[in-house]
Amino acid sequence: MSTEKADVVIVGGGIMGASAAFFLRQRGMSVILLERGLIGQQASGVNFGNTRRMGRPIEQLPLSNRARETWLKFKELFGADVELLLNGHLRLGLTPAHEERLVQYAQDAKDFGMGMQMLGKLTLRERFPYLGPEVTSGCYAPHDGHANPRLAAPIIGRAAARAGAQVFENTEIVAVEKDGGDFRVTATDGRVFRAPVALITAGAWGDRISASFGEPVPMIVKAPQMCVTEPVPYAIRPTMGALTDVPEQSAYFRQVARGNIVIGGGGHEPVDMENRRTYVNPRRTLIKLAQAPRVIPALKHLSIIRVWSGIEGYMQDSRPAMGPSARVPGLYYAFGFSGEGFQLGPGVGDVMAELIHTGATTTPIECYHIGRFAQPALQAA
Helix, strand or coil: CCEEECCEEEECCCHHHHHHHHHHHHCCCCEEEECCCCCCCCHHHHCCCECCCCCCCHHHHHHHHHHHHHHHCHHHHHCCCCCCECCCEEEEECCHHHHHHHHHHHHHCHHHCCCCEEEEHHHHHHHCCCCCCCCCEEEEECCCCECCHHHHHHHHHHHHHHCCCEEECCCCEEEEEEECCEEEEEECCCCEEEECEEEECCHHHHHHHHHHCCCCCCEEEEEEEEEEECCCCCCCCCEEEECCCCHHHCEEEEECCCCCEEEEECCEECCECCCCECCCCHHHHHHHHHHHHHHCHHHHHCCEEEEEECCEEEECCCCCEEEECCCCCCEEEEECCCCCCCCCHHHHHHHHHHHHHHCCCCCCCHHHCHHHHCCCCCCCC
């Protein structure tokens, strides 16, 4: 069988792998991008679609801000519209304790350019009259927004191919190995791909590859539960959701320009990894439909027209594995973003391309190094 060669081989064609391929080509490096199905078919294409920065861990905001720069230039860079709406993100509180959390976060993140505004009950009613009486406080980030996840990674993948990346879809991988100075990636049909650098952006399957290089990570897979309503007149501009003290009772939503309202939350379900299948539990949908009207009462009158799920990888500490391998020269990781990777995706690709090309990155990612999971050396008795 044939052998393809490049400077970098990327395993996993989600939004991060596709973005890395594009930005590596911008830096003049040859790239092979491998995807077992279609570009963006897994978690990158089935998530909620939030491009929010508000609510992220403080140490993640530099990476999130870098990603935002790419989102703002999406059509210019990648040549197609991703239905990006920058109508803000509104996080709401139902109790005094929620308000305290919102105030604290706004203070902690005030230096990261989000322009967050704390809003009291009266102001919320004036600006967002459709909110329910249980909502007592809110924090508004006017520059955040949302986009269509079904479009994003495929658009970036096509842009990477136009820029000269070799993109191989429907290419199942059976082995990723270090072979001399190169990485040897073998497909089920016998094709071989070689490169001195390998980047693993395989999402919920990334831990299997890292473990094969002696770097296991504590990751579990979960299936998010999504649904969308019938179209109604466009009225809900910001993405929004209320804080909750019971994670299973979370509900967050966004309205697309066509009028449909996408609703996420309600907890997660297990995943059938052997068959790469996820399922929607009707109970999860009912939980969301019970919680969402607490925020916007009118939502109780709408009909759900579609439900779906996907496969996401969640780290024990909710931080991804991102950066170079701690054991194998030339090996890099970017996976395990714990359900929060969509907005970060273009920034992750940009950072990893910079890191691979120059050996360093201007965006701090040290806290995501996979070496934090290494077993401590055994002490001599």
